[in-house]
Amino acid sequence: MIKVDNLSYSLPQKDLYNNISFTIEEGQHCAFIGASGSGKSTLIDIIMDPERYLFDGSLEMDQNCKIGYVSQFSQCDKSKETTVFEYIAQEFIRLEEEIAHICSQMENSSDIEVLLEKYQEASDKFDAIDGHDYESNINKKLNLANLSKHKDKMISELSGGEFKLIQVIKEMLNNPDLMIMDEPDVFLDFENLNALKNLINTHKKTILVITHNRYLLNNCFNKIIHLENTELQEFDGRFIDYNFSLLQTKIETQEIFIAEEEEIARNEALINILREKATYNAEASRGRALKARVKIQERLQERRIKAPFVYIKEPYINLTTDNEIEEEITALRVNNFGITFDDVLLKDVNFEIKSNDKVAIIGTNGVGKTTLMKEIFKNNNECIEINDNIELCYLSQMQGNGLNESSIILEEFYEAGFKNYGEVRRYISSYGFNEDILKQKISSLSGGERNILQLAKVSASRANMLLLDEPTSHLDTYSQMALEKAIQNYNGAILMISHDYQFIVNCMDYVLMIEDKTIRKVSMRKFRKMIYANYFDKDYLEIEQKKKLVETKIERALMDTNFELAKTLSKELEELIKLL
Structure with a gap:
């Protein structure tokens, strides 16, 4: 379906690809992996519209190949008053109306041949997307994704995660030859992540997905394309075997x-x-x-053989505060809080967070987690009480809220209080950004790079309570691990929204769970049991976490040229893989 041969491409600031080659066969489900900023999304753009790019090498693809695409940055247009069903069915309804219009023209036209040609073209398009059964097919997909109850909802009422799934369904039902998805798992709760897994696994045609999500990688793909350090490796088989x-x-x-x-x-x-x-x-x-x-x-x-890629691009994330509180105080108290829009979203919410607590808010997509966090940050609700000694800093899941995408990076940090060029350069170098990137527009960065930049700004605030909304979104594995360490070492309070259960288990003290429109406190021990019972086979999370840690130890042993340790760890890793 796609053949790329010795493709090289550079941006003004850096080389992205150096003579990379790969093929994707018809019907393959291919995962596209690599560190944040390595050029995965750009390569997707080249595949979708090669005429826009000046690259060396060749890219061969059938000119008639129909591509479906789900972007990593897509957001629901709240101004559009359309139901979920109507949104998914847009192309079907458009073609139905076009065919009906042509038929009505035929009744009164003498130029019947031109109209017959238009009718045949529209009918062929309608047949190609199985238009005659589109209502049934939409219902089947919604049912597969556990979204049948949202069929008559307005799309403006959907959460970010729910809308992402609806986009996937819409693109799949338009029957593309190649389905491309750029981090479709971002913001999905685990129930919706399982729904995405089902949608991918039941799709019969070719799929190419950019993802860092280990659960999807382990369960959905039969080909791996790995882009790292301007070079590429391809592997026919499962991710777990490739790794x-x-x-x-x-x-x-x-x-x-x-x-x-x-x-x-x-x-x-x-x-x-x-x-x-x-x-x-x-x-x-x-x-x-x-x-x-x-x-x-x-x-x-x-x-001489070429040195394999062993450098771990792990940023140094350092969350610190100038106002560390030595004696524990109540940082935040919420009393009888509620949120009502058309319906009651939250009611009778009561909890408090101490000055060194690290707490995760969890709940399914759309239950009000982000709305609650925004209300806490605004701090103008009589039901929300923040201690006078507490300074808040907020990281939004919508990166455009925390970063001005039209600004260059240097301007963003001047606004954050940095005084000169050298101070900014030294500060962001520890986050994996080199000097060349300082004058680059934020809009040109990958999702992972933007999130690292947001974390750098949060760290620079030196606040003693952090509100983090999906802080791991778009981050590669090593950036996630760097953030875990930073949270563990932080001497302030953290309230975090996340659907990454492994991340929560690794660095949070307890969980606030939203259920039945209110919140209850759940210990980490009980939370783990609950997650296993609902979603995982026994011990899956522990084994996967141990596996990730052993893989990282092997990488570090290689960097230290300690080959005996690397070989010993490799045997340990093999035993863990057998358990999975």
Whole structure:
């Protein structure tokens, strides 16, 4: 379906791809993975509209290939008054109306041949998307995604996660030859994540999905494309097998690479000695010895294997506060709080958070988590009481609320209180941004890079209570782990909305669960049991977490050239994979 051969492409600030090649066959479900900012979304853009880009190499794809696309940044248009069913059925309804209009024209037109041609074209399009059964097909998809109850809802009433699923359904029902989705899992609660998994697994045609979500990666794909450090690897098979194969290959090739580098260095030292001797002794034998040694070096350089990608791009996220509270106080108290729009969203909400508590708010999409957090941040509701010693900082799940996308990065940090260019450059370098990016527009960054930038601004505020709404969205695995450490080391209070249950378990003290339009406090122990009972096979989360930690230890062992430790850890990883 797609063949990419030796494709290279650069942005003004950095190289994205260096002679990358891959194929996607018809019917494959392909996961596209790689660190934030490595160029995954740009490569998707090139596939969808190659005429817009000047790249080296070739991209072959059928000109008639119909592409369906779900963007990572798509948001519900709250101004559109249309139901979920009408939104999904837009193309079907449009074609039905077009066919009806052509038929009415035929009754009074003498130019019947032109109208017949238009009628046939519209009918063919309607048939291609199985238009005659579209109502039944929409109902089936909504049922598969557990969204049947939303069929007659206005799309303006949907949460971000629900709208993302509706978009996926809409694009799938338009019957594209290739379905492309850019981080469709962002903001989905676990029930909706399972719904997305079902939608992907029942889709019969070709799918290409950018994702960092391990649950989807482990359960949905039979091909992996991995973009890292301007290079690409492809693997036909499951992600879990690819990941293990990749680490084993890294161990083997890195060991050989280090040995070869040592040999090349020794040979270079000999060449330098011979060259020095030849400068003051012109004997022919010395010249021949030097030439021979240079030829050996050239052969070593030619046959040396390429260093595998082992660098872990883990930003240093440092959440600190200037107003650390030594004696524990009540930072936030909520009394009999409620939210009502057309219906009651929340009622009789009561809880308090101490000055060093780390608390997660959880609940299904659309139950009012973000609305509650915004009300806390605004702090003008009589039911919400914030201690005078508490300074709040808010990270929004909508990145446009925390960052001005038309600004350059430098301007964003000047507004945050930084005084000069050097201060900004030094500060953001620890977050993985180099100096070249300072004058780049925020709109040009990937979702993961924007989120890291938001976290850098939150950290710079030095507030002693953080309100974090989906802070792991768009982040790659290593950025998520860096954020986990930062939260664990933070000496203030945190109230966090998240659907990432592993992340919650790793760094939160307890959970506030929204159920039946109110909130109850749940211990971490009870929360874990509840999550297992509802969603996972026994011990899945623990095994997956142990697996991720062992993989990271292997990466670090490779960086330290400790190959014996890496091999030992590899055996440990193999046993964990068997358990999964």
